[in-house]
Amino acid sequence: MAVENDTQVSEFIFLGFSSLPNHPIFLFVAFLAAYLAIVMGNLMILILVLVDSCLHSPMYFxxxxxxxxxxxVSTVVLPMMLINLLHPQNTISYKECLAQVFFLIGFSGCEPALMAIMAYDRYAAICRPLHYSLLMNKRVCIQLASATWIWGFLDSVVYTALASQLSFCGVNQIPHIFCDFPPLLKIACSDTRVNELTSHIISLFVGLGPFLFIILSYVCILASVLRIRSKGGRRKAFSTCASHVIVVILCLGNGFLNYNRPSAGYSLEIDTLVSAMFCIVAPMLNPLIYSLRNKEVKGALRKVLKKWTD
Structure with missing residues (x-):
């Protein structure tokens, strides 16, 4: 068996599916439906913003x-899960596992920073309306969006480097449904205290920093909204923030549970549920939250459907 960085393993076996009902075809159909819903729902948002000029604003960018x-995020995880549901051994190679860790943490690490930027956009629109076009011009939006991707993948480089240094001493059974940093720590035979401490510090920095910025932004927004005299004006201001607040709670809450829960004390079933929430439920609900609660998105969808049906 090939040796990779003294791990003494060339592939890993996922044990997470053993905690699920013994109906692989049913699970395959369910996960495939979830993946298609994620892709189609988010592609719908992308298409609507692209074709409707009314949505050409920083918030929709x-x-x-x-x-x-x-x-x-879902593409990094779900296709491999679908393959393993139809494969009796549920395996992934060592290199593929590290690649999955890299891209999963990279993409998921971008989300807290993006949420913070979206909160700043709402702050600028509500608290600084006269300077909004200057604060959130096209060049600034592109720079901020680029920074979120750099932020996430710098985080990913550190995690993947830590994961590549772990030794497994022949143990290749991962108590999970996909490769991620916390499950690899559980099966490593080398001393993982430094890895765990570094992981918690980085995840708190990557998640807590943007979260505190979001809180600060919404404190300023709330103070500005409460100064609006008309109830209609206050309602309109709150409605523009409601979808973002729901998505922040959903994404950051799931992300925090996935990367900061204790290494012991959780069953395989709980780990599987939390990971499914993180990689499946949140990406599937985000398009629904923004489309169902947003009049502009619903209006754009009606326009597109009308053009297609005419």
Whole structure:
């Protein structure tokens, strides 16, 4: 068996499916339906923003990036899960596992920073309306969006470097449904205290920093909205933020649970549920949240459907 960095393993076996009902065809259909829903829902957002000039604004520009991230996160995980559901051994090679860790953490690491930028966009629109076109011009939006991708993949480089240094001493059974950094720590035979400490510090920095920025932004937004005299004006201001707040709670909450839960004390079933929420449920719900609660998106969807049916 090939030796990779003294790991003494060339492939890993996923044990997470053993905690699920013994109906692989049913699970295959369910996960395939979820993946198609994620791809089609987020592609719908991308197409609507592209074809409708009413949606050519910074808020929807960043929403497109969120849709791309949702598609990428699910694509890193779900196709391999679908293959393994039809394969009795549920395996992945060592190099493929590290690649999955790299891209999964890279894409998911972009989301907190993107959420913070979307909160800043709402702050600029509500608290600084006269300077909004200057604060959020096209050049600034492109720079901010680029920074989120760099932010996420710098985080990913550190995690993947830590994962590549782990030794497994022949143990190749991962108590999970895909390759991620916390499950690899569980089966490593080398001392993982430094890896765990570094992981918690980085994840808190990557997640907590943007979260605190989001909180600060919404404190300023709330203060500005409360100064609006008309109830209609306050309602309109709150409605423009509601979808973003729901997505922040969903994405950052799931991300925090996935990367900061204790290494012991959780069953395989709980780990599987949390990971499914992180990689399947959140990306599938985001397009629904923004489309169902947003009049502009619903209006754009009606326009497109009308053109296609005429």
């Amino acid at each position: 960043f929403l497109c990036h969120l849709s791309c991230l949702d598609i990428c």
